[in-house]
Amino acid sequence: MTKMLDDYALLSPLRYTNNWLKIGVVGFGILMGISSQSPLVPFSIAICMSLATLIFGRVPPKFYLKLLMGPAVFVVFSIIIIAFFFGSGPELFGFNVLDYHLGVNTGGLSMAFLVFSRTLGGMCCLFFLALTTPMVELFSVLKKTRLPDSFIELSMMMYRYIFVFLDVAWCIKHAQTVRLGYHDLRTSLHSMAMLCSTLFLRSWEQGEKTFVAMNARCYDGKMMIFEEKRPVNFSEVALSLGYMVAIVGVWYVSNGMLEVSLW
Amino acid sequence: MHIMEGFLPSPWWQLWFVFSIPVIMFGMYRLNKLVSERRDLLPLLAVAGAFIFVLSSLKLPSVTGSSSHPTGTGMAAIMFGPAVTAVLGVIVLLYQALFLAHGGLTTLGANVASMGIIGPLAAYLIYKAGMKANINFYVVVFLAATFADWITYVVTSTQLALAFSSQAGGFIGLLQGFLVIFATTQVPLAIMEGALTALIFKYIIQVKSDALVELKVISQETVNKLRGISA
Numbered sequence: 001m002t003k004m005l006d007d008y009a010l011l012s013p014l015r016y017t018n019n020w021l022k023i024g025v026v027g028f029g030i031l032m033g034i035s036s037q038s039p040l041v042p043f044s045i046a047i048c049m050s051l052a053t054l055i056f057g058r059v060p061p062k063f064y065l066k067l068l069m070g071p072a073v074f075v076v077f078s079i080i081i082i083a084f085f086f087g088s089g090p091e092l093f094g095f096n097v098l099d100y101h102l103g104v105n106t107g108g109l110s111m112a113f114l115v116f117s118r119t120l121g122g123m124c125c126l127f128f129l130a131l132t133t134p135m136v137e138l139f140s141v142l143k144k145t146r147l148p149d150s151f152i153e154l155s156m157m158m159y160r161y162i163f164v165f166l167d168v169a170w171c172i173k174h175a176q177t178v179r180l181g182y183h184d185l186r187t188s189l190h191s192m193a194m195l196c197s198t199l200f201l202r203s204w205e206q207g208e209k210t211f212v213a214m215n216a217r218c219y220d221g222k223m224m225i226f227e228e229k230r231p232v233n234f235s236e237v238a239l240s241l242g243y244m245v246a247i248v249g250v251w252y253v254s255n256g257m258l259e260v261s262l263w
Numbered sequence: 264m265h266i267m268e269g270f271l272p273s274p275w276w277q278l279w280f281v282f283s284i285p286v287i288m289f290g291m292y293r294l295n296k297l298v299s300e301r302r303d304l305l306p307l308l309a310v311a312g313a314f315i316f317v318l319s320s321l322k323l324p325s326v327t328g329s330s331s332h333p334t335g336t337g338m339a340a341i342m343f344g345p346a347v348t349a350v351l352g353v354i355v356l357l358y359q360a361l362f363l364a365h366g367g368l369t370t371l372g373a374n375v376a377s378m379g380i381i382g383p384l385a386a387y388l389i390y391k392a393g394m395k396a397n398i399n400f401y402v403v404v405f406l407a408a409t410f411a412d413w414i415t416y417v418v419t420s421t422q423l424a425l426a427f428s429s430q431a432g433g434f435i436g437l438l439q440g441f442l443v444i445f446a447t448t449q450v451p452l453a454i455m456e457g458a459l460t461a462l463i464f465k466y467i468i469q470v471k472s473d474a475l476v477e478l479k480v481i482s483q484e485t486v487n488k489l490r491g492i493s494a
Contacts, residue, residue, distance in 0.1 A: 006362050030369055034269055034276070042269065067364055075267060081440040082427055111427070115270060122269025122367055130361045138361075148291050150298050150305065155354045157309030158316070162358065165310075165317045189455070193462030196318060200467060203310040204474050210306040 005067075005130040012057050014132035018230040019141050025240050026129045032247055033121035038254035039114050041247065042121030048243055049124040057132045067127060068120075075119050083112040135159055140227040149222055156223060157210075161203065169199055265359065265374055266419060268367025275426040280372030286380050290350040297347070308343070312351040315339055316358055337411030338460050340383030341390050341404065342480055348387075352379025377418040386411035400481060400489055401461045409457030416449040417442070 009015065014022070029049060033042040053059050139159075142152050172195050176182065181191035271279070298305050318335035339348045356374050359365040366374050386407040393403030420441035424434055467475060472486045 005364060030268065034369055035273060075270070077444050078270070078423060078441070081423075081437065081444060084440065115272075115427075118269040118272075119267050120269075122369065123267065123364070126268050126360065126367055127364065130364065135358075135361065148295055150295050151291055151350065151354075153305060154294070154309055154312065154350070155357075157306060158312040158354055159358070161310050161313035162316050162362075165313050169317050189458060190462065193459055194466060196459070197463045197466035197470070199317065200314055200463065201471050201474070203314045204307070204471070207307040207310040208303075210310070211303045214306065 005127070006134055008057075008059060008063075008131045009134040010136075012059075012132045012134075014057050015134065015137070016230060017132075017236060018232045019133060019137050021232055021236060021240060022129060022133055023141065025243070026125045028244055029125040029128075029247070030122055032251055033118055033125070036118075036251055036255060037114070039117035040254040041251050042117040044250050045121040045247060046117070046124040048247070049121075049128045053124070053128045053131055057128070059131050064127070068123065075116065079112040079116055082115060083108045139225060143225070143227075153223060156225075161206070164206070165199060165203060168202060169195065172198060265356075265366035265378075266370040266422065268360075268370060270367075271370055271373055271422070271426050275422070276369045276372060278372075279370075279376050279422065283372045283375040283380060286346075286349050287353055287375065290346040290348075293346040294350050308347065308351065311339065311343065312354055315351060316355050319355070319359070336378055336383045336415070337386040337408035337456070338463065340386040340411065341407060342475075345380070345384045345387045348383040349375070349379045352383070355379075373419075373422050377415050377422060381418050382411045382415035385414045394481075400485060401465060404464050405457040405461040407457075408460035409453045412456045413446070413449055413453035416446045416453075420445050 026049075029045045033045050036042060050064070054061055054064060139152070139156055142155070176191045176195065180187070182188040294308075298308075315335040315338075318338075336348060336352060339351060343351070353371075353375055356366055356371060356379065360367055360371070389407040389410055390403055393406060394400075421438060423441050424438035427437055464475075468486060468489055472481075472490075475481055476483055476486060
């Protein structure tokens with residue numbers, strides 16, 4: 001079975017830190033990174049958040065690296081396109097393909113670099129949240145927002161069934177694989193369709209059963225969850241504040257410098 | 264295809280939220296109405312959402328080494344309509360960002376627009392038009408799912424090109440670049456998803472067609488006709 005980020009979050013030593021603090025730190029990082037015009041800010045955010053995830057969250061570094069490689073394909077392709085088609089400035093190198101000139105100039109290259117750094121910074125922030133805060137904790141945060149109840153109920157029930165169905169799907173897939181269900185394209189297409197339709201019917205029946213079971217227990221459209229009080233330590237606040245001040249400092253210095261150099 | 268966290272620059276990720284939020288609000292309104300009328304639908308919708316998530320985390324068998332995931336949204340749109348699919352899409356995309364590291368939080372608006380709104384809407388329109396024109400059910404499902412998948416990629420390419428062309432003005436060139444890389448490579452995969460979805464419906468109709476009739480996806484007559492052909 002594939003390991004999901006939630007599994008790590010449930011075991012994380014940071015699981016019991018205050019949710020709002022974690023969300024604040026992550027949201028701050030994402031917004032600062034995306035609003036920066038200089039790649040320096042997202043890179044420093046990426047380094048800080050990675051260190052926090054690896055040291056405080058005790059995530060195995062090998063797993064973390066593999067996680068960062070996942071989105072790499074999409075990012076690399078898009079960055080190549082941006083580098084080739086974007087911006088102005090002196091051309092660095094170029095070649096002709098069927099009378100069509102392709103070239104990379106300095107503007108495009110620096111834009112590609114900036115986008116790369118922003119994505120890296122954003123991903124590191126997101127991974128920090130995903131690897132230290134299980135969804136169960138985020139539900140109590142969602143309850144505090146003014147989203148409609150049915151939406152939150154829906155997401156809570158979906159969360160539960162994702163794991164049930166993943167289990168079923170993997171069992172069926174293993175059973176099909178040992179019976180050579182995926183040995184070529186034709187059979188794999190058929191096996192896959194069989195798997196999906198079985199899964200759909202199973203989930204349909206499960207939905208009916210769940211309704212009966214929940215009705216029998218007086219479900220009235222609102223599930224109560226217990227929210228624990230999570231006091232914030234002084235050291236945690238101090239560390240987050242220090243991090244925020246440092247990032248704001250880097251933001252001002254690097255973006256200020258950018259303006260000066262443009263001047 | 265998911266746009267990664269931090270990929271869209273500043274005016275654009277907000278703009279896509281502005282586009283998506285009203286649609287999601289409308290979807291939630293529809294959802295609330297639906298659930299207050301028939302309370303037994305909520306668990307059903309929940310398992311449908313979980314089903315989309317699991318479907319999109321399974322690897323599609325693919326010709327070359329490159330792997331792709333079915334979006335599953337075409338199927339959801341056919342079964343539940345585009346408004347409810349948009350709400351399910353938001354939750355699925357949020358979970359994908361937090362569990363599987365696909366997509367992101369600031370790019371959620373753009374991803375919802377392409378995968379939760381425009382793709383499913385296309386599927387739904389094609390499905391309705393095809394059923395009205397009395398084309399074979401499986402052909403219609405195949406077309407709807409194929410185009411839902413492919414249009415999702417076209418929309419994503421357009422989103423990327425729009426976001427990065429504002430300063431240089433090279434929108435067409437950039438769009439061509441993104442379309443060549445993302446939309447053309449997606450054509451065989453979209454066809455695969457279409458075929459897969461049609462096969463899924465075939466199995467469901469053979470085993471338990473009343474589920475589909477209850478959702479008003481197809482009428483009992485169509486089921487009888489299809490069974491008559493396949494038997």
